[in-house]
Amino acid sequence: MESGSISIGNYLIERLYELGIRHIFGVPGDFVLGFYDLLVNSKIKVINMCDEQGAGFAADAYARVNGVGAVCVTYCVGGLKIANPTAGAFAEKSPLIVISGSPGIRERRKDPLLHHKVRDFDTQLRVFNHVTISSTVLHDPQTAAKEIDRVLDSSLQHKRPVYIEIPRDMVSQPLYLERSHYQ
Numbered sequence: 263m264e265s266g267s268i269s270i271g272n273y274l275i276e277r278l279y280e281l282g283i284r285h286i287f288g289v290p291g292d293f294v295l296g297f298y299d300l301l302v303n304s305k306i307k308v309i310n311m312c313d314e315q316g317a318g319f320a321a322d323a324y325a326r327v328n329g330v331g332a333v334c335v336t337y338c339v340g341g342l343k344i345a346n347p348t349a350g351a352f353a354e355k356s357p358l359i360v361i362s363g364s365p366g367i368r369e370r371r372k373d374p375l376l377h378h379k380v381r382d383f384d385t386q387l388r389v390f391n392h393v394t395i396s397s398t399v400l401h402d403p404q405t406a407a408k409e410i411d412r413v414l415d416s417s418l419q420h421k422r423p424v425y426i427e428i429p430r431d432m433v434s435q436p437l438y439l440e441r442s443h444y445q
Contacts, residue, residue, distance in 0.1 A: 270406045271300045271433035274426065277410055278306060278359065281418070283332050285309055285324060286361075287317040291336025294363025296433040301334065314340045318347030318360075325356045330418065332359040337427075341386045349393040351423040358423035359414065360390065364399070366431030387427060395422035401429060404438045 268276070274297075278286070287309045290298045301308050311317035314335045325331030335341050341362040351358040364386070390397050396416035398409040410426065417424040 268437060268439075269300075269434045270400055270403060270410075270437045271297045271428065272304075273407055273437050274361070274400075274410050274428070275300055275304045275306060277414055278332055279304070281330050281414060282328060283330060283359075284328075286332045286334055287311055287321040287324065288334035288361075289314050289317055289336070289340055291340050291363065293337040293365060293430050294334060294340075294361075294428075296430050297361070297363055297428055298334065300433065308334075314343035315347060318344035318358075319350075322347050322351045322354075322356050322358050325351065325358045326354075330357045330359065332361060334361040335363075337362055337364040337386065342389065345389055345393060348390065348423045348425075352393050352395070355421040356423065357417045357421050359417060360394065360423060360425045362386065362425070362427050363433075364427050364429050366429050368431055387425070390425035393423065394425045395420045397425035397427075399427040399429070400432050403432070403435045406432070406435075406437050407439050 285307045289311055317333050321331040321333035335344060348360055396413045398413050400406045413424045413426055
């Protein structure tokens with residue numbers, strides 16, 4: 263494997279665009295601001311909402327009309343508010359892509375008390391494991407591309423929601439791509 267010239271965050275955005283996502287719904291928050299900045303400067307139009315649950319329902323509706331939709335929120339306080347729209351999307355076979363920022367990998371050392379944290383750092387992931395067909399935390403630049411592709415492909419194949427968590431210190435990390443990805 264060799265290092266690519268694209269960051270994890272930009273690779274995710276490119277893949278969303280390739281899937282046909284032209285609008286993404288969400289609420290910015292501190293753990294997702296780096297990724298949100300990339301979104302705002304991308305070809306995808308960001309639709310800021312005043313509430314995460316509303317953003318989740320809007321993204322689900324978008325998915326039902328356009329074949330796939332996406333929502334982007336911050337960790338726990340924002341992410342857990344979209345569990346209900348995600349469960350609805352699962353029940354109705356709607357390919358909704360849930361993207362959540364989260365505390366950085368380095369911030370998690372020694373299990374510190376951070377705002378928004380519920381129980382432990384994997385609580386939100388465990389919740390979404392029950393209402394999505396596939397989920398991932400992008401914690402490793404060497405596996406991030408494969409994980410993004412795996413999760414997005416499963417959403418389209420099964421017509422169900424998926425969950426992608428991106429720690430804030432991974433957004434701008436260069437991602438490792440196999441040579442075949444360059445061709």
